[in-house]
Amino acid sequence: MLKALATAATVVLAAQAPAAAQIPGEDPTIATANLIDREGNPVGTAALVETPHGVLIQPQLRSLPPGVHAIHLHENGACEPPTFESAGGHYNPGERHHGIMNAEGAHAGDLPNIHVGEDGVLESDLLAVGVTLEEGAEGTLFPEGGTAIVIHAGPDDYRSDPAGNAGDRIACGVIEMPAP
Secondary structure, X not given: OHHHHHHHHHHHHHHHHHHHHOOOOOOOOEXXXXXXXXXXXXXXXXXXXXXXXXXXXXXXXXXXXXXXXXXEEEOOOOOOOOOOHHHOOEOOOOOOEOOOXXXXXXXXXXXXXXXXXOOXXXXXXXXXXXXXXXXXXXXXXXXXXOOEEEEEOOOXXXXXXXXXXXXXXXXXXXXXXXXX
């Protein structure tokens, strides 16, 4: 049931988010993250686009283990392999509980699980509600110290505090604004 719910949520977000990101006459704010694995090898990128409804995250990754994995926004802009503990906990400026299915949740950094194919490739669209790329704004992904995107070995159970029992951190990327 949770897998079906997560898949449905990702499909709904994927269907709604791109239209919101393509507003005629507006230049969206865009950020990027270059993700690495536990050995420090590049595994792909994620584009982040400001929308009227949150930040659209578009990971394009390879060489990941097949299966369902948690993906979260984390509170520190640091990705030191092999454990990525330097990324800290989930990004949670509202000091809420973890989990999109928790009545007292969710963290701003909680996202639907991702599904990596047998070929190790992931291309997806996720919408992070309650965050922004606008520096200095409430929920900014550019607080002092920055933020990161982290992928975990297992799926998020969408309930357990503080991280959904998602297991080890297997990939990480610091969120950065492109140079002007």
